[in-house]
Amino acid sequence: MKYQWLPWSEDRQVQQLRQHQVGRNLLSKLVPTPLAYHALGQPYLPAQPQAGVSITHSRSLVYVAVAPGAIGIDVEAVRPRDFSKLQHAFTPTEWDFLQALAPSLQLTWAWRLWTAKEAVLKLVGCGLTRRPQQVAVNVPTSLTAHFQHHDYQLHVLPTPPGYCGTLALPITVTA
Structure with a gap:
């Protein structure tokens, strides 16, 4: 599991684009294989279909997690x-x-x-x-x-102050 801070933007579209890019970048550091998404938006690794992938973001914080099986994470300010x-x-x-x-x-x-x-x-x-x-x-x-x-x-994620x-x-x- 990894997380990263990113610059805050008042522009929601800019912030969402940054969150998406940072999430993919963090994931590529954990697992250097292509990422795809199921119809409802759940990320997965086509090269490793049994692996679980979860990405979450809130404000300026992005987390990604990869596990041998199903996994889910969420973080909120x-x-x-x-x-x-x-x-x-x-x-x-x-x-x-x-x-x-x-x-x-x-x-x-x-x-x-x-x-x-x-x-x-x-x-x-x-x-x-x-x-x-x-x-x-x-x-x-x-x-x-x-x-x-x-x-x-x-499991409670270790988060910076002001997040859970x-x-x-x-x-x-x-x-």
Whole structure:
């Protein structure tokens, strides 16, 4: 896994182009093979179809991750947001957990839950084409999540101050 800062631009198109270019550049340093995208935008390596690839960016930060199998990552800048308008993104258990927190912790935890949900949705290849509420994060530990009859292991990404991120991996059961 690698990450890189990039210059901030007020122009959204310029920023997205930079994020895309930096993501591809970082990925080429990890795996020097061509990158392609599935119909819903999930990156993959045609030369290594079993490998998992995930790219995420928020503001001036870009992360890429490659694994032998499926992987999902998401990073977000912890910025003020009225999460009451996004209550529909959380399960009732998650929402109750957020509401029970001290106000000073709610914002960080809301973003932490959000990145966990998005990391799982990226791992399975659908991204935000599915409702985030369909991913149930096990609170308060946030070590696992459940989506469509499967469980996923969650890891907090090491991020710079002001950001939070999650890496999601499938939980494999061996006999």
